Amino acid sequence: MPTRHLIIGGGTAGLNCIRTIREEENGGSEITLVSGERPYSRMVLPYYLGQSIAESHVYTATPASLAAWKVKAMLGRRASALDTRNQTLTLDDGAKVEYDDCLIATGSRAAKPPLRGADGPGIHCFWTLEEARAVIAGVQPGSRVVMVGAGFIAFTILNAILSRGATLTIVEVAPRILPRMVDAACADLVARWLVKNGVALRTAATLTKIEEWRGRRKLSFKKGDPLLADVVIMATGIRSNLEWLDGSEIERSTEPGGGVLVDDHLRSTVKNVYAAGDVARGPNLLTGAREVHAIEPTAQEHGRVVGANMAGRDVAYRGSLVMNIVEVCHLDVASFGQWEDADAEVYTALRPERSQYRKLLFHGGRLTGAVICGAAGDIWTTNDVGMLKGLVYTGVDLSAWKAHLKKSPFDVKPAFMATRTTGRLLPQTILGRPSNSPELPQSVMVR
Amino acid sequence: MQTGLFQPSKSVIRVSPFEGYTSYAPYTCTQCAEGWCMTACPVGAIHINAAGAKDVIDDKCVGCKLCTIACPYGTMFYDGDTRKAYKCNLCGGAPACADACPTQAITYEDVATADWVGDFAAERTAIVLAREVA
Secondary structure (H helix, E strand, O other): OOOEEEEEOOOHHHHHHHHHHHHHHOOOOEEEEEEOOOOEOHHHHHHHHOOOOOHHHHEOOOHHHHHHOOEEEEEOOOEEEEEOOOOEEEEOOOOEEEOOEEEEOOOEEEOOOOOEOOOOOOEEEOOOHHHHHHHHHHOOOOOEEEEEOOOHHHHHOHHHHHHOOOEEEEEOOOOOOOOOOOOHHHHHHHHHHHHHOOOEEEOOOOEEEEEEEOOEEEEEEOOOOOEEEOEEEEOOOEEEOOHHHOOOOOOEOOOOOOOEEOOOOOEOOOOOEEEOHHHEEEEEOOOOOEEOOOOHHHHHHHHHHHHHHHOOOOOOOOOEOOEEEEEEOOEEEEEEEOOOOOOOEEEEEEEHHHOEEEEEEEEOOEEEEEEEEEEOOOHHHHOOHHHHHHHHHHOOOOHHHHHHHHHOOOOOHHHHHHOOHHHHHOOOOOOOOOOOOOOOOHHHHOO | OOOOOOOHHHOOOEEEEEOOOOEEEEEOOOOOOOOHHHHHOOOOOEEEOOOOOEEEOOOOOOOOOHHHHHOOOOOOEEEOOOOEEEOOOHHHHOOHHHHHOOOOOOOOOOOOOOOHHHHHHHHHHHHHHHHHHO
């Protein structure tokens, strides 16, 4: 009997897992995909909101491409209980699916704070395609939009909201913007840039309630005047979709962030059940500590590693590296690794006249984190961004270069080359083999 | 990778000066086995072309820049005018940089993998570094 793989969740992790299984074994096994939504990429929803792509562009699989992969797709259905002893998943409609091995990749959802009025009309999250459609319908030229939360998710849709002709105010409970993506010095630079570009910011603002007021939304705060808005977008964080595992034998972390505890093969405590992406608490590349990294690159790598292991390979995962990049009003902001670390040796450079900031963090000769900020059109901003990842990823010894990098944190390239980082990187692959071209659903290819 | 424009700041092969601009090394995409840019792309906009090079499909790229931080070699770029990522695609098998180079510093041939630029750069930065530390 062919092996029965069950993939729960059709996001980045699930789709990468399926593609990798097929790359490894040419269709010999059975694959069932259970997904609440038709597979699409959440990463590109901001571009749909900004009208630079059509809705058809967001899909990562079509009925035809799933059929070509010989995937039995159960779309619009959600997992409701996992019986690991009998290797059976129960769906929300009561149907049961048996498996030999299974992947938990149910991702996360937008989380709203418990706030009076947060479920009223004109108040949206921006996480799913359906939520994106609602925001698209609501944000019109001249709309007054208030975004609650100044984190990465909020910033990914900032350009799109402005491009729709709306005015934007961002309110944040923390004393500064981007509290989990960049340090305070960088946040200050970004804040000034945004204000210069017509975005209103209100930090250290505790929202107390939202109410309807003459057809608009009225937001009240602990301190200061209320704000009026046509549309409110709650970008107040995400929560992993794991409640459906309550009562199962799968061990989850009780630490903040939770997540299914996985080993270096991304197996849970039940060995034929894997977890990947936003729901997996896997190894951090730099520290080895198990953490949830709810970012696209981690979901992608997790998914591929699980796919290879399900197909019978023995692939150990080194771990994931936190990385984020976002462009706001033509300013690039990015960070890598342990960018905030009280034990690290830190070199910074600030060129306020060019809105440039650079921060490098070292442990001994090893680069362990970086923050990058600068105008997107400025070649000095973007020239070496990837190289910083290469240096962090290889952990190459930069001792001889520290004096130079301390003086010139923007001049990373000679250090990268002379430490032979290219040569160190070349043999490295996630799956121990060259990657294949992605197989693309035809309907997505043709516009 | 050819756009029909003369704009060195957008070149995907970038030349680094060494020893006070007395020697130079060109640096471009290695077409690495992992293809970090290709695997990172959320919409499959990077594929392997007929020449074996990782290549951006412009119609599919949304310009999210994830590939620019996923590429650990720093050879994935973003064009603010087209709002797309771009990279060396070996000009589909006939790299114009090799054709154009008057001193054969760039050639296009099938050889064993080696970090040419690493040794060159290590040798040519040693003196400068020693001076800086002193």
